[in-house]
Amino acid sequence: MSSIGRRLPVAALIACLLSATAVADEDQPTATANHVRFAEWLDADVGLCLEVENLGEEWARFSESRFYQGVVEFPPAAEWLSQHRQGLSLLAGEIERRTGVTPRELATKLLGRQLLFAIWPPSNPQTDKPRALLLAESTDGQLMRRLLERLVAARRLAGRWRGRRTVVAGDSTFSIDVVVPDEEQSEFFITAVGDVAIFANDEALLGEILRRRAAVEPTSLASSPAYLAAAHRLTGGVAAKLFINPRAWDAALEADLKRKPPGSEEAKSQAVIVAAWRAIEYVSGGLQLAPQTAVELAWQWRPDALPEPVREVAASLAGSCQFVDRLPDDALIAFAGHADIRRLIRYGIEHNGPDDRDPRSQFDSILFWALAAGVGPDWGGFLKAASDRPPSRSVDLVVGLQTRPLEAGPQEKPLAETLEPVLHALLSSAVEAVNRQSKVALASIRSTDHDGSRITTVLGLLPDRPEQELAYCVDRLGRLWFGTSAAAIEQASRSSATRTHAGHPLGDPSGLMRVNLAEWRKLAARGPSAVEFLWEGKQLDARSQEREYQTLLAFCRLADRLVVATRVDESSVHVSCTLEANGQGADPK
Amino acid sequence: MQCERFESRLNEVLDARQPLSSAGDLGEHIRTCAPCRELARAYEAMLVGLQQAEMPPEPAWLTPRVVSQVRRPGSSTTLHQPRVLYFPRWATVAVAAAAVLVAGIGLPWFFNRGGGLADNDRPTADPARRQRAPEIAEARRPPRNTEVRSIARPDKRRDAVRPAARTPLATAFLDPTQLKADDLIGSLPGTEWAHDVADGLQPVTKPTVGVINGFLQLWGIGEEGRRS
Numbered sequence: 001m002s003s004i005g006r007r008l009p010v011a012a013l014i015a016c017l018l019s020a021t022a023v024a025d026e027d028q029p030t031a032t033a034n035h036v037r038f039a040e041w042l043d044a045d046v047g048l049c050l051e052v053e054n055l056g057e058e059w060a061r062f063s064e065s066r067f068y069q070g071v072v073e074f075p076p077a078a079e080w081l082s083q084h085r086q087g088l089s090l091l092a093g094e095i096e097r098r099t100g101v102t103p104r105e106l107a108t109k110l111l112g113r114q115l116l117f118a119i120w121p122p123s124n125p126q127t128d129k130p131r132a133l134l135l136a137e138s139t140d141g142q143l144m145r146r147l148l149e150r151l152v153a154a155r156r157l158a159g160r161w162r163g164r165r166t167v168v169a170g171d172s173t174f175s176i177d178v179v180v181p182d183e184e185q186s187e188f189f190i191t192a193v194g195d196v197a198i199f200a201n202d203e204a205l206l207g208e209i210l211r212r213r214a215a216v217e218p219t220s221l222a223s224s225p226a227y228l229a230a231a232h233r234l235t236g237g238v239a240a241k242l243f244i245n246p247r248a249w250d251a252a253l254e255a256d257l258k259r260k261p262p263g264s265e266e267a268k269s270q271a272v273i274v275a276a277w278r279a280i281e282y283v284s285g286g287l288q289l290a291p292q293t294a295v296e297l298a299w300q301w302r303p304d305a306l307p308e309p310v311r312e313v314a315a316s317l318a319g320s321c322q323f324v325d326r327l328p329d330d331a332l333i334a335f336a337g338h339a340d341i342r343r344l345i346r347y348g349i350e351h352n353g354p355d356d357r358d359p360r361s362q363f364d365s366i367l368f369w370a371l372a373a374g375v376g377p378d379w380g381g382f383l384k385a386a387s388d389r390p391p392s393r394s395v396d397l398v399v400g401l402q403t404r405p406l407e408a409g410p411q412e413k414p415l416a417e418t419l420e421p422v423l424h425a426l427l428s429s430a431v432e433a434v435n436r437q438s439k440v441a442l443a444s445i446r447s448t449d450h451d452g453s454r455i456t457t458v459l460g461l462l463p464d465r466p467e468q469e470l471a472y473c474v475d476r477l478g479r480l481w482f483g484t485s486a487a488a489i490e491q492a493s494r495s496s497a498t499r500t501h502a503g504h505p506l507g508d509p510s511g512l513m514r515v516n517l518a519e520w521r522k523l524a525a526r527g528p529s530a531v532e533f534l535w536e537g538k539q540l541d542a543r544s545q546e547r548e549y550q551t552l553l554a555f556c557r558l559a560d561r562l563v564v565a566t567r568v569d570e571s572s573v574h575v576s577c578t579l580e581a582n583g584q585g586a587d588p589k
Numbered sequence: 590m591q592c593e594r595f596e597s598r599l600n601e602v603l604d605a606r607q608p609l610s611s612a613g614d615l616g617e618h619i620r621t622c623a624p625c626r627e628l629a630r631a632y633e634a635m636l637v638g639l640q641q642a643e644m645p646p647e648p649a650w651l652t653p654r655v656v657s658q659v660r661r662p663g664s665s666t667t668l669h670q671p672r673v674l675y676f677p678r679w680a681t682v683a684v685a686a687a688a689v690l691v692a693g694i695g696l697p698w699f700f701n702r703g704g705g706l707a708d709n710d711r712p713t714a715d716p717a718r719r720q721r722a723p724e725i726a727e728a729r730r731p732p733r734n735t736e737v738r739s740i741a742r743p744d745k746r747r748d749a750v751r752p753a754a755r756t757p758l759a760t761a762f763l764d765p766t767q768l769k770a771d772d773l774i775g776s777l778p779g780t781e782w783a784h785d786v787a788d789g790l791q792p793v794t795k796p797t798v799g800v801i802n803g804f805l806q807l808w809g810i811g812e813e814g815r816r817s
Contacts, residue, residue, distance in 0.1 A: 048797060093631045119800050125792060132800040157597075181806035188807050201803060252792040266788075273789030 037222055038116035038135045041212045044224035047121040047130070047248035051241050056112030056139060058239040061290035066581045070558035075551050100150045101143060110147060110197070112139040120205070125252045129186060133209060134199040141195035148177075148192055155179035162187055167207045170214025176206060230284035233298045233574065238286035246280040253277055272307050279305035293559075296576040303570050312347045316340040316377075317568045320508035323380030323400060326492055327512070332395065332519050336380030337511040338568075342373040342404075370406065374415030378402040384488060385523045394523065394530040396488035400481045414478025420454070423472065427458050434461060442466065450490055452476050457486045506567040506574055515562040517555070518582075524553050592618075595625045603632055 039051065062068055071077055081088075092103050099106060114137035122128035138144035155161045155177075162178035176191045189206045191198050193213065200206040212220070221227050221243075230243045253274045260267035279301040288294040303311055319338050327334035381399035403419075405412030424447070431443040443460035453475040462468045471486040475493040483489040524531050528549045535548050559579040567574040595618055602612045609615055609629060619626045787794075 047793075090631070090635050094635065097628065097631065117804075119797055121793075121796060125796070130796040130800050132804065134804060179807070181803065183806055186803060188803075199804070199807065201800070249793045252796070253789075256789075256792040269785045270789045273786060277790075 038114060039222035040220045041209050042118055042221040044219060044221050045248055046118045046221055047245055048119040049221060049243045050117045052115040052239060054113065055115060056108030058289045059108060065290055067293050067559050067579055074554050099147050101147055109140045110138045110144055111136050113137040121249050121252050125255050131202040131205045133205055136197045138195050144195060144197050145192055148190060148197055152177045152179060167210055169210035172214065174210055226282040230282040233284050234286040234296060237288050239289050240287040242285035244283035246277055250278060275307045276310050292578055292580050294576060294578040298572060298574040300572040312344065315570060316343045317510060318570050319510060321378045321510055323378050324509060324512050326380060327382050328384060330519050331382035331384045331516060333515050334382035335513045338377050340377040341375055345369055345373050374403050374406045375401055385519060396484045398481060398483035398488045398492050400479050400492060403478050403480055416474040416478050416480035420474045424456055430461060431458060453493055455486050455489055506565045506576055509565040510568040511566040513564045517562065518560045520556040524556060592622060592625055599629060599632060603636060
């Protein structure tokens with residue numbers, strides 16, 4: 001029977017998710033304008049703090065969203081649900097029996113207004129456990145008190161109730177029940193204050209929270225600079241936010257480092273991690289459920305405190321990527337990034353000791369790294385549907401690389417311009433060789449000029465795809481483009497590229513990946529043959545192909561766009577992942 | 590019988606593994622009280638479900654791994670500390686990638702591979718199930734063409750015996766044999782670097798997961814004392 005006990009928390013979460021569809025019909029009370037923020041009750045030395053606001057209301061909005069419907073109907077999810085339906089309903093019933101409330105009420109009422117979970121690292125990681133606190137402001141105080149009574153009664157019945165104590169805070173006296181979970185020996189302290197349920201695994205911590213609540217301290221987590229900066233970093237509208245205070249964990253990390261064998265690889269690696277950690281000022285995360293679903297994570301550091309190699313890597317990734325504006329909005333998948341490879345190579349050369357090997361025996365690697373230094377820092381590419389093609393050539397792939405001179409100097413050409421004649425000569429030779437061998441003009445090469453950029457197209461070089469074009473171009477800005485058609489390259493390389501992108505989640509991102517699910521839907525609507533390139537080489541039978549096709553369709557119905565963006569500067573990283581649904585084509589059926 | 594007494598009496602009967610029909614007082618009450626009848630049905634269904642559920646076999650590598658871990662010089666794990674949490678490598682990678690917490694809860698939950706003293710690996714205490722263990726083991730054995738993960742890997746870092754996580758409680762709900770997250774993550778570039786970061790952050794992630802585990806168990810309400 002204990003397995004049910006172990007499954008229960010999971011089931012509670014799952015059942016809460018599943019039952020949320022019905023919540024939309026209810027009027028959900030929202031947090032009042034003058035409600036106390038739990039962060040004001042906490043000391044700033046907290047190690048980790050997770051806050052959720054208006055979970056009930058947020059979840060109701062989320063459950064109305066197309067994304068939620070799409071997930072429920074998504075074949076792998078639907079299959080999992082159908083496999084576990086019986087277990088889920090049993091466990092949902094068990095939750096109700098144990099707590100007296102349905103999973104839906106648990107999520108939307110007990111945890112419905114404000115929730116805070118915080119952890120304080122142990123002062124001595126070897127002997128102590130972390131202290132932890134859960135504050136839950138309910139939308140229904142009576143229900144919350146009933147639930148707590150039932151929880152304590154069940155513990156008492158199981159012989160794991162350790163008694164009732166009193167704590168005086170301000171003018172009030174609070175009764176605290178002490179209980180022990182089934183498989184834990186540590187005690188939990190439970191009390192209720194108004195509509196707020198308080199759970200802690202440390203009595204002193206609970207007392208401190210009650211005292212802070214009675215007389216709000218001038219300094220608290222809510223007023224700490226790191227917490228404020230972390231909260232400010234997140235975009236508005238997050239339902240849940242996470243704050244990690246690195247300073248609170250310093251001692252634990254250093255104690256762990258001291259346990260590593262001195263001089264070992266493990267210790268060296270750990271030393272870098274600990275040093276990097278000490279440079280971090282905060283880590284911040286956020287989750288938005290509606291109107292669009294988004295996850296974001298940001299962390300800030302002091303550049304001068306970072307270990308030099310880490311600082312160099314961060315600096316090489318810092319900056320915005322110019323290719324972002326070259327990505328067509330209607331691309332199926334588009335990606336762009338920024339990485340200063342030359343900076344990294346130089347750093348590596350300067351800081352690696354002299355190599356004992358004969359440089360002449362390393363000619364290939366030296367040449368490779370020399371050429372790599374001329375690549376970047378920006379790159380990008382996209383996959384785009386080609387409407388005027390047969391299904392077998394239904395998409396175009398384009399990849400672009402920014403290049404720069406290998407040597408400094410105003411007259412030096414970017415690497416792409418230097419390579420272009422070499423590349424042209426190589427392809428011409430290949431075409432000639434193919435035609436000579438086949439004794440027919442199977443392959444051809446031609447070049448055209450567009451806005452001062454020469455686009456070279458090769459046809460007939462691929463043995464299985466005689467009509468497949470391969471093209472490349474070096475534009476006036478020294479960017480090298482490769483693609484599967486001249487038209488697609490021309491569109492990407494045009495200097496007057498239309499900037500029709502609908503804004504990026506992080507302003508000018510350093511990296512971006514965009515999956516246009518609406519375009520995938522359009523492409524898939526042409527029939528399975530239009531997307532069969534996705535499972536080319538897998539040797540699927542017709543039935544498996546059909547299943548893959550249906551799964552793809554279901555996936556494309558989840559939203560309109562999936563956007564992953566990163567923004568890196570000298571002192572911070574910000575990553576966001578957003579699922580956007582604009583409403584067009586919203587019908588998941 | 591009154592409803593207040595019904596549930597505890599029901600527990601007594603079910604704890605003794607007796608059918609409800611053997612308890613006349615319960616049967617009489619059920620006939621007249623619809624809510625208690627529903628409660629009894631739910632209990633019964635739950636027991637039936639549990640009886641039908643199969644206990645996973647004890648993996649062949651479990652014992653050597655435990656012994657090796659206990660004997661390892663300088664190991665912090667001893668027989669007196671059975672509840673120390675460990676992360677499997679894939680889980681720590683995921684935890685690091687999601688910056689400590691989000692994945693600290695989610696990924697171990699979804700991708701627990703049962704590499705250590707996880708609940709699924711415990712030998713059953715039920716004599717009937719012990720008797721059926723070979724059958725159960727055969728039934729749950731992966732098909733011959735299924736790759737079976739070995740404890741020994743070519744990677745020197747992975748050669749070290751590493752007990753896996755006693756990760757959060759959700760693991761019993763998913764079939765870990767169907768999950769290939771370790772394979773997927775292990776094949777990505779930069780994985781070794783991510784492993785190092787994840788290992789280095791264990792002083793943060795381990796206690797965090799441990800505390801979350803404790804709170805989840807509290808909410809399990811745990812009727813172990815009277816029901817098992």
